[in-house]
Amino acid sequence: MGVLVMSSGSGLGLSTTTQLRLPSQRVDNKCSLSFRSSFPTTLTLTTTLTPPSPTYNGGGCSFIQAAWTRRSRGEAAKKPNKKSWKQRTDMYMRPFLLNVFFSKRFVHAKVMHRGTSKVISVATTNAKDLRNSLPSLTDNNACRLIGKLIAERSKEADVYALAYEPRKDERIEGKLGIILDTIKENGILFV
Numbered sequence: 001m002g003v004l005v006m007s008s009g010s011g012l013g014l015s016t017t018t019q020l021r022l023p024s025q026r027v028d029n030k031c032s033l034s035f036r037s038s039f040p041t042t043l044t045l046t047t048t049l050t051p052p053s054p055t056y057n058g059g060g061c062s063f064i065q066a067a068w069t070r071r072s073r074g075e076a077a078k079k080p081n082k083k084s085w086k087q088r089t090d091m092y093m094r095p096f097l098l099n100v101f102f103s104k105r106f107v108h109a110k111v112m113h114r115g116t117s118k119v120i121s122v123a124t125t126n127a128k129d130l131r132n133s134l135p136s137l138t139d140n141n142a143c144r145l146i147g148k149l150i151a152e153r154s155k156e157a158d159v160y161a162l163a164y165e166p167r168k169d170e171r172i173e174g175k176l177g178i179i180l181d182t183i184k185e186n187g188i189l190f191v
Contacts (some may be wrong), residue, residue, distance in 0.1 A: 031122045059113055094163035094191050098150070100179055106137045109150050109179060111162060121153035143175045147182025154188060 029045035034187055101108040106126040110119050123146045125137040
């Protein structure tokens with residue numbers, strides 16, 4: 001048996017002490033955090049010594065669960081997987097993405113569908129027919145030919161609008177600018 005001692009005092013120096021005998025076994029309530037939950041459930045205190053605590057009736061918990069609220073900046077920084085509206089809808093608004101790759105030896109371009117990751121059209125100077133016919137696989141004339149082939153093959157697949165997202169610190173000039181201009185001249189829109 002355990003003993004609980006409660007005392008209450010007044011401003012006049014008078015104090016009263018109440019002793020209650022409690023059974024030593026406790027009820028395991030894993031989701032409770034209040035003072036009141038440390039007592040067994042069979043004991044009812046009718047005095048005003050313990051303040052009434054609001055209870056949440058779901059699952060026997062005796063604490064209030066917070067409502068759904070907007071995340072603070074600190075919480076958003078902890079969970080960066082929440083994407084913005086543009087990031088979530090961009091793949092549906094601009095589904096076809098142009099990808100251009102320049103190596104020291106050849107130029108490679110492809111058009112992909114963002115939602116399904118399917119390749120719509122591909123053109124590369126490393127292909128057998130272009131490799132043998134072009135004098136240089138990386139010069140401006142090769143870039144013009146790649147742009148023309150991408151435009152023709154995209155039209156065959158009924159794709160008339162493309163999107164190009166430059167990488168970080170990438171300028172649209174030089175060989176990349178030549179490819180994009182040639183694609184525009186051959187009737188493909190960039191959105």
